[in-house]
Amino acid sequence: MFWSLAALCFAMAGGFAWLGYWPALPFAGLEVGLLAWAFSALRSRKDDYESLVIEGDVVVLDWHCGKRGGRRELNRRWARVECKCRTPGRNCRLSLCSHGHATEVGQYLNDEARLQLAATLRSRLHE
Amino acid sequence: MSDAAHAHDDHSHGHPTGIMRWLTTTNHKDIGTMYLWFALIMLFSAGTMALLIRAELFQPGMQLTNPDFFNQLTTMHGLIMIFGAIMPAFSGFANWQVPLMLGAPDMAFPRMNNWAFWMLPVAGLMLMASFLLPGGAVAGGWTMYPPLFIQGGISYDLTILAVHIMGLSSIMGSINIATTILNMRAPGLTLMKMPLFCWTWLITAYLLIATMPVLAGAVTMLLTDRNFGTHFFNAAGGGDPVMFQHIFWFFAHPEVYILILPAFGIVSQIIPTFARKPLFGYASMVYATASIAILSFIVWAHHMFTVGMPAAAQLFFMFSTMLIAVPTGVKVFNWVATMWKGSLTFETPMLFAIAFVCLFTIGGFSGLVLAIAPVDIQLHDTYYVVAHFHYVLVSGALFSIFAGIYYWLPKWTGNMYNETLGKWHFWLSVIGMNLVFFPMHFLGLAGMPRRIPDYALQFTEFNQIATVGAFIFGFSQLLFLAVVLKTVKGGEKASSRVWEGAEGLEWTLPSPAPYHTFETAPVVK
Numbered sequence: 246m247f248w249s250l251a252a253l254c255f256a257m258a259g260g261f262a263w264l265g266y267w268p269a270l271p272f273a274g275l276e277v278g279l280l281a282w283a284f285s286a287l288r289s290r291k292d293d294y295e296s297l298v299i300e301g302d303v304v305v306l307d308w309h310c311g312k313r314g315g316r317r318e319l320n321r322r323w324a325r326v327e328c329k330c331r332t333p334g335r336n337c338r339l340s341l342c343s344h345g346h347a348t349e350v351g352q353y354l355n356d357e358a359r360l361q362l363a364a365t366l367r368s369r370l371h372e
Numbered sequence: 373m374s375d376a377a378h379a380h381d382d383h384s385h386g387h388p389t390g391i392m393r394w395l396t397t398t399n400h401k402d403i404g405t406m407y408l409w410f411a412l413i414m415l416f417s418a419g420t421m422a423l424l425i426r427a428e429l430f431q432p433g434m435q436l437t438n439p440d441f442f443n444q445l446t447t448m449h450g451l452i453m454i455f456g457a458i459m460p461a462f463s464g465f466a467n468w469q470v471p472l473m474l475g476a477p478d479m480a481f482p483r484m485n486n487w488a489f490w491m492l493p494v495a496g497l498m499l500m501a502s503f504l505l506p507g508g509a510v511a512g513g514w515t516m517y518p519p520l521f522i523q524g525g526i527s528y529d530l531t532i533l534a535v536h537i538m539g540l541s542s543i544m545g546s547i548n549i550a551t552t553i554l555n556m557r558a559p560g561l562t563l564m565k566m567p568l569f570c571w572t573w574l575i576t577a578y579l580l581i582a583t584m585p586v587l588a589g590a591v592t593m594l595l596t597d598r599n600f601g602t603h604f605f606n607a608a609g610g611g612d613p614v615m616f617q618h619i620f621w622f623f624a625h626p627e628v629y630i631l632i633l634p635a636f637g638i639v640s641q642i643i644p645t646f647a648r649k650p651l652f653g654y655a656s657m658v659y660a661t662a663s664i665a666i667l668s669f670i671v672w673a674h675h676m677f678t679v680g681m682p683a684a685a686q687l688f689f690m691f692s693t694m695l696i697a698v699p700t701g702v703k704v705f706n707w708v709a710t711m712w713k714g715s716l717t718f719e720t721p722m723l724f725a726i727a728f729v730c731l732f733t734i735g736g737f738s739g740l741v742l743a744i745a746p747v748d749i750q751l752h753d754t755y756y757v758v759a760h761f762h763y764v765l766v767s768g769a770l771f772s773i774f775a776g777i778y779y780w781l782p783k784w785t786g787n788m789y790n791e792t793l794g795k796w797h798f799w800l801s802v803i804g805m806n807l808v809f810f811p812m813h814f815l816g817l818a819g820m821p822r823r824i825p826d827y828a829l830q831f832t833e834f835n836q837i838a839t840v841g842a843f844i845f846g847f848s849q850l851l852f853l854a855v856v857l858k859t860v861k862g863g864e865k866a867s868s869r870v871w872e873g874a875e876g877l878e879w880t881l882p883s884p885a886p887y888h889t890f891e892t893a894p895v896v897k
Binding site for chain 2: 254261287355
């Protein structure tokens with residue numbers, strides 16, 4: 246869809262530019278640029294995921310975000326849940342900490358769901 | 373709409389309230405609601421202008437306005453109805469329904485969605501405020517043709533800026549809708565299983581993205597001709613005003629389909645529901661929509677047969693225009709075939725959908741008449757053309773909007789609308805609309821030109837009928853406003869599957885649809 250739209254936009258604007266009515270061309274360029282950004286932003290994020298598995302004494306964090314990704318294993322007994330909110334209940338950042346390292350979790354959740362996850366994790370880690 | 377709709381939700385914990393909620397919202401339902409209210413306000417504004425026009429035309433001679441103000445009214449009526457009422461209303465439907473129909477949690481770019489909406493009131497205010505400027509609002513016709521558009525006062529610059537802003541808003545909205553449809557469908561929901569409303573919006577978004585740079589370029593050239601000494605369209609400096617018409621209609625003919633394709637989508641959702649049968653010929657509907665979109669790029673010059681063009685070009689544009697009747701005919705056939713032997717019931721959305729099929733077809737037929745070059749040369753710039761495009765845009769686009777509002781309002785608010793009032797609104801609208809626009813065919817055939825505040829005596833009776841119809845049609849929209857406000861406020865509670873024959877993911881949600889929906893994607897088998 247992107248390539249057909251880009252080709253059509255440039256063909257039409259190019260045609261008018263060829264006839265001397267060039268101001269359509271920069272608008273076509275800007276628009277195709279915006280379209281390219283939109284499609285590439287979605288493509289770069291299409292494989293994003295975050296997984297958190299608690300098995301016995303091990304907590305496994307696995308994530309892929311844009312071009313970054315990683316995996317971390319934590320000892321369940323040492324893992325701590327940290328949830329910091331800039332204002333009560335808003336702009337919360339949820340992390341799992343162990344041995345001086347913090348890993349953010351719940352990036353794809355809204356504040357409400359993040360707080361819920363924090364509560365669930367606290368009870369699961371220490372049950 | 374959504375205050376009532378979301379009253380029971382707990383979304384507001386820690387979120388902005390009051391005006392900040394609406395200014396900063398990225399929720400597709402909030403933004404859809406804002407689009408629809410904005411469109412309604414613009415509909416009433418431009419509708420009031422239409423009533424002033426019709427009041428002036430009630431009898432020959434000058435009564436209420438002067439010729440310049442009359443031209444301002446016709447120009448602003450067209451611009452506001454197209455860019456301020458019909459297009460935003462369909463964007464409102466897309467915002468509400470596309471994520472719900474696809475099983476997506478929201479639009480692909482929620483912040484861009486917010487910006488796309490908030491540009492519109494700015495542009496709308498600029499357009500309306502131009503009435504207050506020295507020299508008044510633009511009076512050169514909604515088509516913005518030079519030389520009139522090069523010669524006017526400051527309001528012409530303001531209108532060009534407003535059109536730019538509205539164009540940018542449309543591009544952002546279209547990119548959002550297209551990327552949402554292409555990337556955020558629920559697992560198992562293939563393109564050919566998608567509701568037809570989503571298909572028609574995908575194709576509409578394609579058309580909008582393809583043609584908007586042409587409009588932006590055209591109005592920018594007008595601006596530079598007016599202010600920076602260029603002569604793209606200024607004949608005095610060697611420019612070509614006719615070329616503006618080519619460029620403008622290269623944008624504006626696809627724009628006509630931008631205004632009607634989402635209407636096809638809405639009607640294609642409603643008719644199967646109230647016929648209690650699946651849509652007849654789903655695949656052919658998709659291909660017909662795509663064919664109409666493709667053909668829309670090669671018919672632009674049928675709007676300008678009278679400027680003079682070679683006979684071969686006239687023949688090409690005449691036959692290519694006639695060709696559009698084929699896929700459109702496929703659609704009308706499929707809607708009728710869907711109703712054929714169905715268990716029909718006639719609730720308000722279905723009544724509007726049936727009126728759409730019948731009356732839009734009349735508009736289509738008069739379009740075929742106008743496609744014939746020698747006939748068009750006779751009828752060009754007469755009331756026949758006004759009758760034609762109002763049958764397409766009022767009984768087509770606007771009636772489908774009414775149908776869609778009645779159809780989905782219970783899902784949005786959680787309350788059923790008042791069916792009796794809805795039916796009153798329908799019958800008054802249908803009778804009023806036909807009284808206004810049908811006599812215009814006769815006026816046009818008799819030679820009454822459009823965009824004139826005074827006319828010869830022989831046109832009086834048909835003009836009087838049209839004016840009476842306009843006031844019936846115009847004031848019956850207050851009934852529509854009353855129905856909507858009453859439904860938002862309360863009423864009989866709607867079930868999740870509001871209509872017995874309704875199919876699709878949106879009907880699996882409770883009514884009103886919760887503030888956040890499909891956070892876990894549904895699986896479509």
